[in-house]
Amino acid sequence: MANSPHGGVLKDLHIRDAHKHDELLLESETLPSIVLTDRQLCDLELIMNGGFSPLEGFMNQSDYQRVLNELRLTNGCLFSMPITLDVSEFDIKALDLAPNKRVLLRDPRDDSRLAILTVQDIYRPNKIEEATKVFGDNDLAHPSVKYLHNHVKEYYVGGSVEAIKAPIHYDYIAHRYTPTELRAHFKKLNWTRVVAFQTRNPMHRAHRELTVRAARIRQANVLLHPVVGLTKPGDIDHYTRVRVYQALMPKYPNGMATLGLLPLAMRMGGPREALWHAIIRKNFGASHFIIGRDHAGPGKNSKGVDFYGPYDAQALVGKYKDELQIEVVPFQMMTYIPESDEYMPIDEIPKGTQTLNISGTELRRRLRGGLHIPEWFSYPEVVKVLRDTHPPKSKQGFTLFLTGYYNSGKDLIAKALQVILNEQGGRTVSLLLGEIVRSELSSELGFTKKARDQNIARIGFVSAELTKAGAAVIAAPIAPYADARAHVKQAIEQYGGFYLIHVNSPLEFCISTDRKGVYKKAQAGEIKGFTGIDDPYEAPTDADIVVDPSKQSISEICHQIILLLEKFKKVLTK
Numbered sequence: 001m002a003n004s005p006h007g008g009v010l011k012d013l014h015i016r017d018a019h020k021h022d023e024l025l026l027e028s029e030t031l032p033s034i035v036l037t038d039r040q041l042c043d044l045e046l047i048m049n050g051g052f053s054p055l056e057g058f059m060n061q062s063d064y065q066r067v068l069n070e071l072r073l074t075n076g077c078l079f080s081m082p083i084t085l086d087v088s089e090f091d092i093k094a095l096d097l098a099p100n101k102r103v104l105l106r107d108p109r110d111d112s113r114l115a116i117l118t119v120q121d122i123y124r125p126n127k128i129e130e131a132t133k134v135f136g137d138n139d140l141a142h143p144s145v146k147y148l149h150n151h152v153k154e155y156y157v158g159g160s161v162e163a164i165k166a167p168i169h170y171d172y173i174a175h176r177y178t179p180t181e182l183r184a185h186f187k188k189l190n191w192t193r194v195v196a197f198q199t200r201n202p203m204h205r206a207h208r209e210l211t212v213r214a215a216r217i218r219q220a221n222v223l224l225h226p227v228v229g230l231t232k233p234g235d236i237d238h239y240t241r242v243r244v245y246q247a248l249m250p251k252y253p254n255g256m257a258t259l260g261l262l263p264l265a266m267r268m269g270g271p272r273e274a275l276w277h278a279i280i281r282k283n284f285g286a287s288h289f290i291i292g293r294d295h296a297g298p299g300k301n302s303k304g305v306d307f308y309g310p311y312d313a314q315a316l317v318g319k320y321k322d323e324l325q326i327e328v329v330p331f332q333m334m335t336y337i338p339e340s341d342e343y344m345p346i347d348e349i350p351k352g353t354q355t356l357n358i359s360g361t362e363l364r365r366r367l368r369g370g371l372h373i374p375e376w377f378s379y380p381e382v383v384k385v386l387r388d389t390h391p392p393k394s395k396q397g398f399t400l401f402l403t404g405y406y407n408s409g410k411d412l413i414a415k416a417l418q419v420i421l422n423e424q425g426g427r428t429v430s431l432l433l434g435e436i437v438r439s440e441l442s443s444e445l446g447f448t449k450k451a452r453d454q455n456i457a458r459i460g461f462v463s464a465e466l467t468k469a470g471a472a473v474i475a476a477p478i479a480p481y482a483d484a485r486a487h488v489k490q491a492i493e494q495y496g497g498f499y500l501i502h503v504n505s506p507l508e509f510c511i512s513t514d515r516k517g518v519y520k521k522a523q524a525g526e527i528k529g530f531t532g533i534d535d536p537y538e539a540p541t542d543a544d545i546v547v548d549p550s551k552q553s554i555s556e557i558c559h560q561i562i563l564l565l566e567k568f569k570k571v572l573t574k
């Protein structure tokens, strides 16, 4: 038998409301609608499938206030996280929201109709109070405090929901279970004791050892229950993580573990979040829940101090142990002992024993550099998944962005570089000359600042996409404005290298060698707003290299650029 749900009854609203599905759908056509945010969507999915039982909707003011003050709903049931539907004053007026009104909730991804909310009340939260009580601090370094102040709208709408349909997912569907489905799964497998493991990170050998150890101690099976909704900004994307979990599953003894994905929007709320996680796992049927070091920790505050103590979460959940009715399995950090080739919780290791550890930062460094990751730390199958999505610098794409006056020689350099990189091989090479972009992408644009910025933004977008795909991009527009160049740099650097090359030929040189007579026309006023003549050029102050074709040969310049690429490990050597 799976563990009983929080509050005694699993609030699977899909089952409860199935008989009136057609009625709700018909009614929804007549209702005003709220298009949910990504976070509200995650919350609604778990309200509707019973993951947040005993909730049957978004919290009204009295539930909200009591959760803030006492970690309880008004009915006395333990609940640690406010689950609220935020709207703006404009929404309230435009949708004519008021108590007893009904409103349709739509999926932001495909606009589909998910649920009907009956408004109970509309209230204005005190965000500072919420931040302080829920997260312990009103510090914007906390991702949820930042979200609260920067994204959450000014009013909350409380009310119950009736379910029309669950949000559709296209990824890893076989691993997505509702609480009802997971309970049926446990029943089918004859699992009665299930220890759930929460994670938002890739799992390595330490995690496998920890979960197996927990299972052994409690004679239980293991539910890997990673979050695939919203996690901490900057985390490894869930696609990669789920492939990691899939690679890890065969490392468990056959039949010991199940992988289920949880579409939760985490709040990184440390102790309160741990309590909430335990409640959710109870709803999913788990009898045990692992809480390790720094559970759901957001890291450091603006003073450089951790928001929560490493074992605060264990302490808070421990306090409610009796009424929670899901047994918490606390763990200290698992540490590797090379001598016996095993992992042990750090508090159980005898003093003086040699131990090894690879931190998250060190792992990222090794991935970036394509450096060795030992088998005692992770499984080759897991490392392969991570290396595929985190290629070392040498395998990432890059963009060489040449900026300079018309006829400065930037096109000659760009074309020569294309040949050199093609000869080198290993990457596709894309050449985005100013005139090609102007005819293929920006033919309707002129040469005002706005139009030029738009043109450069398009080059930035295409270059970023190509860089993401591992290509070498050589872009050579005039790009006279520093802010537009900075935006391109920012767009590309998320995916690979960006190198700014200032082709700094003096204007006189550009004019005197202009065989096509374009400058003459500009000087005669036949072309208006021509860069260098009657339009500005902001010379970069942040170029990686400054070259000058009036003094250097194209070969010399290309060699200088190749040496720069080599320094950043962008030249693929055999």
Ligand code: PPS
Pocket: 405, 406, 407, 411, 433, 434, 435, 436, 437, 438, 447, 451, 452, 453, 455, 456, 476, 477, 478, 479, 480, 518, 527, 528, 529, 530, 531, 535
């Ligand atoms: S920008 O500012 O980066 O968007 O300019 P770019 O896309 O590189 O386009 C410059 C080419 O268009 C021709 N041209 C002009 N350039 C500058 N100012 C004005 N008013 C202008 N009108 C036309 C110019 O010949 C550039 O050619 P290439 O060969 O690409 O440098």
